[in-house]
Structures are given as structure tokens and as C-alpha cells.
Amino acid sequence: MGRNAAIVAVGQTDHVSRRLDVSIPEMVREAVDRCLGSKDLNPGQIDAVVVGNMELFEGINFPELWMASAIGAAGKPLFKLNNGGTVGASVAVAAAHLVASGLYDVVLGIGYEKQSEGETQSAITTVGDPAWERSVMAGAIGNFGVMASTYVAESGVTAEQAAKVAVKARRYACLNPHAHVQRPDITVEEVLASRMLAAPLRLLDMCPSSDGACAVVTAAPDRAREMTPRPAWVAATETAHDTQFMGDSPKRLARMRSLVAASDSVYSKAGIVDPRAELDVAEVYEPATYAELAMYESLRFCDWGEGGSLIDEGVTLMEGELPVNPSGGVLSTNPVGATALIRVAEAALQVMGEAGEHQIPGVETALATGYGGNAWTEAVILKGSAP
Amino acid sequence: MDRGCHPEGVGAVSPTPPIDSSLRLEYVADFEYSYAAGEFASRFMNALRTQARIQGTRCEACSKVLVPPRPVCGLCLERTAEWVDVGPGGVITGYTVVEVPFIDPMTGIKRPIPYGFAFVRLDGADTNIYHFLEESRHDKISIGMRITAVFKPAPERDGTLADIIHFRAEEPAADD
Amino acid sequence: MGRVAIVGVGQSVHARDRNDVAYAELLLEAIDEALADAGIGLADVDNAVTASLDFYDGRTIANMAVADVVGSYLKPESRICSDGIGALLYGWARIADGAHQVGLVTAHCKESEGNLATIEGAAFDPFVQRRLGADADVVAGLGARQIYASGAFSPTDAAALVVAARAASAVNSKVTTLEPMTIAEVLDAPRLATPLGVFDRAPNRDGSCAMILATEEVARDLSDSPVWIAGVGTATGKYWADRHPADLSALDRARDSAVAMTGWGTDVPDLFEVSAQYAHQLCQFATRLGAQLTEAGRTLNPSGGWHAGNPVTVSGLSRVTECVHQLRGHAGPRQLHDAQRALAHGVAGLGAQSHFVAALEVGD
């Protein structure tokens, strides 16, 4: 019934701790200009705009309306989504549905956060229900610390294995000019010696707090083929939530049930039976080192409890069987509202063959995931040929 | 409007502004809310405040006891029916010690660190709640450890989850 | 694209200070009614699109509060931060493209829980406006003076719509019945933000709305007379201070794109349900959509519209709900004779920056 949709262009800011040279709209526009400029597109070709951001992180109500002219959306359909860390992937999924439905031919998706302008850890605490979790929340970091502890107990994963994820991320970030935390000489010992934030999570186990924006153009088949020689076709998308209260999911990270459900669904829709063999690259939303290892398991890259072995064996390195996060991942770059869109954008760059120094050769099938809210998942499969 | 001519009233073109120094405008959000806790939280809070009782609701379909209590079981999509007492004892199902300070948005001030923070499964419940631990030494906490709720004295309880100050180990930790 | 129908609608009671219920419980009232109306259970729904606003809900990622009641465990839920017709549009797309079969679309808000002046204040430009301490009423007042000065509408025209809305509230069981009022009483009321008086703004309300969308196949299975979503459209104008309030190009575009999908040509719909938080805007928007102001309470906002009492975010879906009742012939004392086609409208942002239109019809 619906038609196909494809990603044709991607643009990002250079993500950093603090962009003191630009305002929020200027930062977002930078990503939009880079995105359109990458394929010589002009704003007149955009039919609709979808924006992802968490309003309370910057304290601006209806930010998309405030910046409508800055992002070239004035006079056009403009949608604003907000559902936590997943939101960037939700933007990509919304763009795909809006195109596939036939409503719009070309949709500009935008995700951004300027974390330096607010207090994200505090604002994220207001995610808790005022009657329940809010008075006893400990920001994203406390939450992740608890989640990591359950995963360690479940799988026996070690701090060294987690540290290898940190090393992989920050080294690959050096190949990505947009990545925030770039540390070519980082070692496992350095990660293990970094300051404890919320055990077992140390400073270098955690994602940074970034200012940045990402923009992605999604287009209908005929338009996509006009705009770029090798579009990244949206082969499958899925969204799966967990329940309302954080304590409902027994292990949260370990055997993360929304990730299992969403990834199983996209594999099935895309005809993938063995994801480790059939995916050429994955860009997963790993908020902490332990999360990436746990996600290997939920994504069925390995058996339960084998996430640590996967990094030990180098399976997810760039030269490995299934490279994970050659961009440097969330551990290197985290402007929250943009983070999951960056996963999709990086997967699209890999499929389009435009990832530069962190390009994996010959990518035909790529997976991107978003994580956020109460352990929610968004999953997208992109392919080099139209489904 | 004719935009082709130099607009009236425009004086000298000012030099490009300095870009070496940044200008940041401060803004303090001070939002006040009067959240209705709703039927389920109101009943829970009332029992907590007046009797130091912790309660959940049982889903008729899956028989799970859900804490916090709620109208719908998110897994079965069925209404919950029965109210059940849970705790005050329970076990730790996940934990950390938070060593990074951040502003508590409810007060606008930073919480003192370090503090123990855990997933607690109360006796009789099938779900976990987040709460603070009395213990803040990481090596004195473990998954499966038994703990019990420490309530504020009755006059100080105001009907929020913070009426439980924190959870304390049932067996005191041996001193080092 | 596949044809999409609305097969169930529901609303909570919309009232001031619904402090008997938390958000999720408030929304549950509407969802229960919509599911019963459709004759299905929550387990039959395969995706949800919700509309809510973090600043009004007083929490970040506020849709987390309604995850259980919208049934999103291991299912898709997506959330639009704007008027509910925006969620309807996205919910439509998720079914029209063949990805889903049965969708839940919701909106909820409790205007009574937060401080509206600070919430609205956070929508002002932080560099050159916010410190001045204005609120949405000021933006509306500034615009109303310009609209009235243009001679297009008068305060009396606007007051007449307020009077009609208050009268209609008496025959709409989902809103609080408002005291009847005369045009003179509206005009003479204390000022809100000059030239607007306190009754020019829709009353402060808490409420929710929910509806069930379905593919043509499912809809025909569930109902003998599904209400079809014949068209959807939206557009956002320039930021309020850069747009003259008479510039309704975003509304035009939203309406034109929705109507272009319908095949109605230039025929005038039988019914208009129009959202505007301020009465002078209702004069503008209703007229621009093609409605007759003199029909207020009949073919224009028989539900009473936003001024009969809905919260922000929810108004659009309340308008759609009334259209569904009317097109089915189930509108009770408000029922129009033989309504076949309807336009429902929603709006969001300071100075009504974003507009949303849904075109609805019955028949094969």
C-alpha cells in the first residue's frame, strides 16, 4: 500500500561540550545547511520538517516554533516530537511514515540538544512521576548505574570488557570529524582508573554531555534517486516501549525486552534471520559501556551472557564480523535530542558510502537503534537497494 | 514594500560584533505545579502517611502485585483490582552509589553525595521501586541483600514517596 | 495510500481542576470510551500516537506517564508536542502507509496544574522577549487590536461567538455547563489583555480525548458507517512577532492540503469545528475555513468549540470528536440534519502559529 522512503542526505554539527559561538537556532541551522549542502539541495525542495528535542533540557516551550524561520520551516508542515533519547530515531521513523503514506515527498528531520544551556541531569529527573519516582530519582547516571549492576550480576561481564567498549568508541571517534570525545591514545587502564560516577560506571564508561544537531533528508523513491546516486532505503522500522514505571522491567538492561521486541520485528520485516551475519554495520544507542554489551545480547548478535566475549573477540570492531558504532557512538557524542538521529544518519552514511574515514567497506544493510524514556527502543534497518 | 532602496532611518553600518567573547543570558525556570496524584497514588500516599503502610495493586489477569499501584497492568492491559500490603522489607535487585552531584529540580539545590541508590523489590511485590539506601559504601551493598524501609516520624510525613527516608540493611554491616 | 477511518471516539469530562485524577487516569476515561465505541480492546490496538506538552504536564518526556493506559508495552507509541490533530495526522500516516491496522490517537492536558503565565512565558524568545514578562494573553491582545482595527471583525462579533459557545455547553455532556451570558456581558467583563476581556479566552480546563483509527478493511468489519479521514493538512507560520495576525497563510495551507486530498472540489462542508483559544481568532479562523459566523452553535462549532471548555492540545481532537458524532448522526440534541462532510481544525503556539486540519466524511 505504502511506498518506499529513502534517506538521501545527512548533516551534523561538530559536537562539543559547549558551543559558545552560536545560539540554539544557529547551531541547528548549521546541521541543516550541512545536510542540504551535502547533496546540493535547497530549502524549497523540503515539503515538511520534523524536529526532535526535549523542551525542558533547554527550557524553551515550543522551540520548533521559535526557530521556524531559522530552520526554513516557516510556511511548511512542522512537527515536534519528544520522547527521550529515542527521539532522534523517532524523527527518522516519522519522516519515513510521512513519506511512505504519500503525504509528503521530501521530509527534513532534525534532532538537537544544547545541553550546556541547561541542567540535563536535573531536568531528566523530572521524567519521574511527581507522586512516585521524582522524589527518589538520581538522574540518568543513577539509573544507568543500577541498570549496569543488574547486567553485571546477570552476565558476569567485567569492568575490563566494558572498558574495551570505551576504548573502541573514543578511538573510532578520532575517525569521525563530528565526534565529541576523541581520544586516540585511550587505554583500558585509563578507563578503569577514571573517576567513579555511579558504580560500576566510571567517567569513561559514560556518554558525554554534548551540544549538537543532526539533520537528515528522507525522500520518496523518484525524488531520492534524483537527489543522490545511492540512497539509503528504509527497509524496516519498529518502535517498542516498556511500561510506565521504571521498576517494572525486572532487569532493564540485561535482556532489554523493548530492544528484543523491536529488533526482532525489524529483522523479520527486512528478511534478516541471522543479524550477526547479515548486518554489515550497526549504530546502536549505547548510553554507557555496559549497555553496549548488554545490547549485543538483546540484538541477538550473540547468546545471552556473551556480550563481553563479543568485544573480547573483536567481533564488533571495524575490521570485525559486525562493526558496531564506527562513528564513535553515543559514548563519544551525546546531544540527546540528536543522538538517536545521529545513529540513523551514521547508518545512512555507511549505506551511501559516505562515512569517510570510518566507512566500513561494502555496506549493504545497516541497523540503527534509539534508546530512551523508560527503556524504550526505536529500530531502523537501512539498505542499499530498494526493498 | 520597496526593499531595493536603503531603508530610511538607518545610520552607519556597525562593525562586525566581537566574536571572541560569548554572551550568555541567564534564566531561572521556577515552575510551580499542583499535580493531582490521582485515585491510586492518593490512596497509597494516605496509607503511607497515616499508617506507614506500603501498598500495591494486583492485576486480575496475571496476578502480579504492582508497586506503585496503578489502574491498568501495562503488560496485560487489564484493570487491577485488589489492594495488597507490601514491604516494608524487601531485597535489592540492582544498586549503585551516586558520586556525581546534580541539582535536584524539586528544590533547586544539589543533593549531597555520595548516596546509595537501588532497585528495591518489596516483599509481596512483583515490581521494583527506585529508592535511596542508608548505606553509601559500595562494597557493603549487594544484589539480593535484605533491606527494610525507614519511615519519617508520623508528624513529618507529608504523603510522598519521600516519607520513606531510605532503605536500611536488615543485618547491619560489619565495621571494617 | 490506504483509506483510514475513525471507528471510535471518547472524551473525559472536561472541567476545571480535575484533581480527582492523575494524567493517566484522566486519559483512561477517554480511552475506555473510545475503545467501547469501537467495540475493541486495548490489545487490538497496534500503535498509538499521543499529543501532550512537557511544560503543561510538568515533566520531561511526559508521554511516559501514559505508557500503560495507551497500551504501549512492546508496541509503538509516538508523541506529537502540539495540537491533537497533529497526532491524528501522524496516526493517519502510520495506517495509510500500510504499516499498521488499528491506531489509538490521544491528547491530554491539565491547564489547572501549572502556572500558565510562566509556562507560556517560556515560549517567548529568550534573547529579546522573555525578560519582559509577557504571556499568551498579551500576544492575543496585541493581535486582537490589529484585527479589530482592520475592520474585519468587531469585538461584538467575537462576543457573539462566546455567547454561542456558552449556550452550546449546556447540550454538550463532556464539558462543564457555563452560565449563559449576553453579548453585553462579554463586552463589559473585566479585561484580560486589552482589548480582550476575560471571556474572550477559552476557560481553563483539564481534559482528554481519544480515538481509534483503522484501515478500511478493519473499519468495515467494525462498523456499518465508518467516518473516513478524507484529508489531513498542517502548516506552521512565522514566529508570532514576525507575523501580522491577519496573515493566515499557514491556516490556508493546512486547509488546502487537507481539502486537496478529498475530492470535494469547491463544495462547502456541512460542518466546521474550529479551534481558537481567543474569540477574535475564532472569527478569523472560522471565516477563513469557509464557515459562517452567524451559524455559531449550529454548523460552526455545534459542540461549543474551545470556548465551551477544552484544554490546550486537546481542542483539536475534541473538534474531530464532534464531527464524528455529527457525521454518524449521534450528536443528540446538537444533531445537524444530514451532515456528510466536516472540517475539524486545531491550532498551537503563541499567536496561533501552527494550524492543523482534518477533513472527515461518511459514505462509501
Added chain:
Amino acid sequence: MTEPTILHQKINLPYRYTAGDFHKAFLYGLANRRIVGSRCPACLTVAVPARPFCPECSAHSGETMDMKPKGTLETWSTATIQGVTRTYGLIRIRGADTVMLHIVDAEPSTLQVGMELVPRWSPEPVPEITAIAAFIPT
């Protein structure tokens, strides 16, 4: 049924908004008792306050320009917000294609569309919109 519990809580958070070059030019201009606009190189729209993107065509703004510190009143509204009664106006600075929001300090009954207003500068030379205390009739 239990008496409904109402939770009176605050969300109290600090924010800091980085001004880019154009907002900086405008705000530092105010601190120096100047009103700065920006011009669109594409459609020549003059925007006051100065801003990075054209409100008409979304192009990147070009040069900034000093405006004469006077303007005309396009509309006004008097409201009491959080206990404070003020009159707000939209003021078109001479030569600008846009209007700006500010406080108008005058008896509302004396206000007229098109009347000339000038800034009353605050004694504090701060890079804030409040460097203008209010606009007043000439």
C-alpha cells in the same frame, strides 16, 4: 474514596542561553544605547532586533546596522500578569520591516496606532532587552 492528594511541587532549573553574533550585536548595542538591526542579503528585509536569519526568507543575515532610536507603535495591550500591570506594545523601529515587543510606559488611553516612541534607557548598561526600560511617547 480517599481525599485526592495534591502534590505542590516546583521545577526549579537554571538555564543560560548563548547569544550568537547577531543577538550579541543587538544586546551589546542596547548596553551602549544603540538599536541594532540586521539586513537580509537576499530579500533585503531589515529586522530589528538584529537576528541571524531572515524572518521572511530564512536566509543568513548579512550586515548589522545601527537604527535611529525611535519607532512607531503598531499595537498595544495592557494586562496584569503575576500581579504586575503593564502595557506591552509592538514597535516598528524606523526603517525596520519587523516589529519588536517591549513595554510602553504611557497612559493607555493616550496611545494611538502610529504614534512615535523612543526608548527610555535603563540606568544599568546591561546587554539585555531590559537595557531599554520602556518605550515612551516623544
